[in-house]
Amino acid sequence: MSTIPHSGSDWGVKMILERYIEHLLKDGKLRKIDTSISKNLEIASVLYSVEPMPALFENVKESDFRVAGNLFCTKEQIADYFGIDVKDIIPTLARAIENRSQPETIDGAPCQEVVREDVDLDVLPILLHTELDGGPYISSGVVVAADPEYGQNLDFHRAMQIGKDRMVTRVVRGRDFHKFLERNGEVDVAFCIGNTPEVLIAAATSVETGVNELEIANALKPIQVTRAKTVDLMVPADC
Ligand SMILES: Cc1cc2nc3c(=O)[nH]c(=O)nc-3n(C[C@H](O)[C@H](O)[C@H](O)COP(=O)(O)O)c2cc1C
Structure with missing residues (x-):
């Protein structure tokens, strides 16, 4: 969504x-x-x-x-977005993992055109998917998190809204974000929605801990990043 x-x-x-x-x-x-x-x-x-x-x-x-x-x-x-054949998706991703590159950093990013100090998740149309769900879910949010030694990481983590300003998220053991939580206790995150396929595909890769998947995204197709407003993290500018 x-x-x-x-x-x-x-x-x-x-x-x-x-x-x-x-x-x-x-x-x-x-x-x-x-x-x-x-x-x-x-x-x-x-x-x-x-x-x-x-x-x-x-x-x-x-x-x-x-x-x-x-x-x-x-x-x-996905292939249509990148202008390639389906058979070229995996080789393209493999090349991007090998040839990671730094995204351009910008100010005034689209994701920060509207900044709300008061958090009210009800403003967003977060979908209730089934009657059995405990609440509305963001089903493909990309979590950006960082560790002092490993640097930044991107993972998908489904998140359920449990209040006006609270969400709970599923963090499977073994994920890099899970490692960061085990090592550091509380970890700041940026929860990014409305991502482009460069970021979605990069976030879905399981590469060595310490690889910043934003660099894989940039190698797939150049992206821009910006500094988050309230946490010390770089996030996709276009989300
Ligand atoms: C749409 C989607 C939803 C996902 N939801 C979750 C989730 O809720 N919790 C989780 O731990 N992993 C989830 N995953 C899997 C991981 O985010 C994914 O395997 C990721 O690549 C792990 O990266 P890492 O190796 O950097 O930890 C999801 C993946 C996708 C594509």
Whole structure:
């Protein structure tokens, strides 16, 4: 699930996913849903029924944000984003792991165009996926964390909203983030949503602890990073 701001709002910079969605729409590869729909069960149900067709929900009952889903749920969609054949995905990723490179650091990143001091997660259309879930879930959030010796790491960790300003997340033993928690106790994180495939694919790799997956992302296709506002971490500028 990716969250995109309304176009035509005060957001000056168009994010990469927003431009990608426009490209899908133009090519007839995305279902646009204008009717009012709830983030509780309804959106997840429609996404499931149209899968793997990407969908954009323009009018979410509980939020001013739009929701896009099913954007990158097949290898074909990933290959299309990178402009390569499906058979070249693994070799491309292998080359990126071998040839990691530093992303450009910028100020004024799209991810920081709106900064809210008061944390209210209810503003975001976090989906309730099934009746059995304990709450709304962010299903593909990328956690950026750091360790004094190993530096930065990227992992996926599903997170369930349990209050206006609290989430719980599943951290499997053996993940680099789990190692960081064992070594350091409490660890600051940046929880990034609306990521581009460069970052999604890099975060899904299990490479040696100490490899910063943002450098793999940059080798896949150049990305930009920016310093997070409240924690000492570099995050994808476009998320
Ligand atoms: C969509 C998605 C959701 C995931 N959710 C979780 C999760 O909730 N908890 C977890 O520990 N790993 C989860 N993973 C797996 C790890 O994040 C992933 O294997 C990662 O590459 C581990 O990286 P590491 O080797 O740097 O620790 C998920 C992976 C994906 C692709």
